[in-house]
Amino acid sequence: MSERPVGYFVHHQGRGHAERAGALANEMVAHRPVTLFCARTNIFPRLDPRIELCQLPSLFEANGGEPPKLADWRTPDTLHCAPLGWHTIRHAVATIAQWFDTADAALFVTDVSAELGQLARIASVPHVAVLQHGDRSDAGHMSSYESAVGILAPYSRQLEQPERPGWMRDKTHYAPGLGISPSKRTDKAEARKRLNLPADKRIVLVIAGGGGTGTPTAPLTLGARDDEEALWITIGNITSEWHETPPGNLSHKGWVDNPEDWIAAADGIVSSCGNTTVHMVAAAGKPWIVVPEWRYFDEQLCKADALEQAGLAAVSRMWPSHVNSWRKLWDAASRLDHDAQQALVEPAAARDAADWLDGLICSIWAGSKSANVFESAQA
Numbered sequence: 067m068s069e070r071p072v073g074y075f076v077h078h079q080g081r082g083h084a085e086r087a088g089a090l091a092n093e094m095v096a097h098r099p100v101t102l103f104c105a106r107t108n109i110f111p112r113l114d115p116r117i118e119l120c121q122l123p124s125l126f127e128a129n130g131g132e133p134p135k136l137a138d139w140r141t142p143d144t145l146h147c148a149p150l151g152w153h154t155i156r157h158a159v160a161t162i163a164q165w166f167d168t169a170d171a172a173l174f175v176t177d178v179s180a181e182l183g184q185l186a187r188i189a190s191v192p193h194v195a196v197l198q199h200g201d202r203s204d205a206g207h208m209s210s211y212e213s214a215v216g217i218l219a220p221y222s223r224q225l226e227q228p229e230r231p232g233w234m235r236d237k238t239h240y241a242p243g244l245g246i247s248p249s250k251r252t253d254k255a256e257a258r259k260r261l262n263l264p265a266d267k268r269i270v271l272v273i274a275g276g277g278g279t280g281t282p283t284a285p286l287t288l289g290a291r292d293d294e295e296a297l298w299i300t301i302g303n304i305t306s307e308w309h310e311t312p313p314g315n316l317s318h319k320g321w322v323d324n325p326e327d328w329i330a331a332a333d334g335i336v337s338s339c340g341n342t343t344v345h346m347v348a349a350a351g352k353p354w355i356v357v358p359e360w361r362y363f364d365e366q367l368c369k370a371d372a373l374e375q376a377g378l379a380a381v382s383r384m385w386p387s388h389v390n391s392w393r394k395l396w397d398a399a400s401r402l403d404h405d406a407q408q409a410l411v412e413p414a415a416a417r418d419a420a421d422w423l424d425g426l427i428c429s430i431w432a433g434s435k436s437a438n439v440f441e442s443a444q445a
Contacts, residue, residue, distance in 0.1 A: 069098035070172035070431075072423065073165060073191075075182050076104040078124070080275060082342040083177050084109040086196075086220050086245030086416075090175075091117050093420035098172065098427075103162060122161060123154035125179065143205040145181055159185060166191045172427045175218070176210070183210035192430055194218055194423065197238065198341065199227065199372065200363035207363075216426050218419060220244040220341055222410045225372040241419040243345040243411035247326070251349060257330035267297050271332035273325065273347070274302030275340040278359050283310060283318070285385035289336075289392040290316040301328050326350075334399060339369045339379075349411045351404030354379045355395045378407050 072094060076087045084104065088111040091100045095116045102110070102117060105124040113119065123129065126147055136150040149155070162182065165171065166189045174186040177196035186193035195214040199221075202208075211217060211234055219226070222242035226235070258265055270293065274281035280303035290298035291313040298316045306312075322328060329335065329346055334353040337343050347354055356379040358366035367383070374381040380398035382391070412418065 070427075071099035071101060071169050072173045072175065072427070073162070073169070073171055074100060074102050074175040075162070075177065075179055076102055076110075077178050078104055078106040078109060079126075080340060081109055082245065082340050083196075085111055085342055086241075087175075087177055088113055089245045089416040090241075090419050090423075093416045094423060097420060097424040099169075101165065101169070103165075120161065120165070122158040125155055125158055125181075128152070129154045144184075144209050146204075146206045147179075148181055163189055172431060173215075173423065175423070177218075180206045180210035184213060187213035192427075194426070196220065197234075198363075198365055199225075199369040200361070200365035201368065202363055203229070204363075215430055216423075218423075220415075221345070221369075222412075224376055224410065225369070227368060227372065239419060239422045241412070241415040243349065243413070244415040244419055245342055246345045246349060246411065248349045248411055248413045252327065252330045254330055254333075257327045260327055261331055263331055264297070268293075268295060268333045269331060270296055270298045270334045270336060271328050272298065272300040273329070273335065273337040273343055274300060274304050275338045275343055275359065278338075278361075279303070280305035281338065281359075282307070282385060283312070283316075285387065286316060286336075287312050288386065288389055292389045292392060296333075299328070299332075301325060334396065339366045339373065341369070344369065344373070345411050348378065348407040351408045353396070353399035353402060354407070355399050356381045357385055358383065376406070378402065378410065 074087055074091060077083045087102060091102060092114045094100050095114045100117050101120055103120050103122050105122050107119055107121050133151040139150050141148055171191050173194060174191050175194045175196065176183045178198060183193050183195050192215045193213065194216040195210050197217050197219040217234060217238040219238050219240045223240045255265060263269065272281060272286055283304050283306045286298060287310050294315060296315065300318045301322045304318055325346060329350045332352060335347050336355045337347060338359040339356045356370050356373055358370040370381045373379040380395045382395055386392045386395065
């Protein structure tokens with residue numbers, strides 16, 4: 067394969083970044099070589115064996131030995147996470163910069179790091195920024211978006227935030243549902259049989275994402291106790307408090323490898339609104355309550371606003387603290403348009419995004435010489 071390669075930085079918080087990067091890389095590698103850069107290598111879905119996986123030190127977690135006097139040094143407005151004196155960051159940046167040069171990179175994708183997007187621009191490597199929801203109007207984000215040759219949004223244009231400037235929208239490719247597998251969709255009866263769940267019970271599924279400390283179970287005890295004829299089941303990370311009195315119809319399954327089956331088996335869904343979770347639930351089309359979790363830049367709050375404004379989910383900004391709150395949310399959830407939910411997901415999102423990236427590369431490099439100019443000059 068002689069085409070110039072694509073590099074792809076993947077943030078290791080949660081699973082969404084890795085799932086959409088893996089799906090896109092599996093399609094992209096048919097066009098040209100792909101190297102994934104990440105601090106964790108065990109969070110990806112099954113990858114095409116042609117994909118190179120390069121493990122980096124974490125850019126966000128101290129490793130010991132950092133100089134304490136530099137810890138409080140002022141960070142410029144154009145940066146977010148740029149502590150001084152971290153040898154791990156120095157090594158990670160050096161690894162990427164060396165790859166830019168030796169691989170003769172065609173493009174670098176960041177999901178997500180505004181700093182690495184700017185690094186690519188400084189290194190004269192075209193860069194595509196993955197765009198997430200949230201208030202990202204700060205100088206650091208906007209510098210990265212301005213310096214990018216393209217922006218990849220892993221969600222529907224319908225969910226775009228109205229304040230995004232026109233120049234951003236003009237270079238954005240929307241890939242709704244990138245990273246999920248709508249083809250895995252099964253009907254409720256089949257899913258319940260597979261999971262050994264009762265066929266005749268109402269089931270509420272609570273999906274706790276992997277990017278935070280865990281969904282609090284105290285509010286769930288209130289909802290489950292008021293819904294005594296139903297089974298309430300949680301999957302993912304949860305956190306409990308000493309004062310809870312859990313009812314018998316609430317059970318916790320922990321992390322599962324087949325969330326699509328659990329979603330298909332449910333009659334109603336309660337979830338946070340991480341990007342992968344949103345699209346997995348939307349693909350199924352269900353009565354749906356969304357409670358956004360804390361994330362940097364109000365990411366989930368902004369996504370919850372977009373879902374609510376589009377009439378696709380019943381949204382609560384905080385966990386219900388009493389039964390009447392749960393009842394009002396379920397009433398709103400029962401009136402949602404399931405066809406509109408399912409329309410949020412494009413089954414060919416990964417393939418379309420790979421085609422867009424390859425077309426973008428061909429366009430921006432048209433007419434250029436493919437050899438390393440510096441090495442040619444030294445020969």
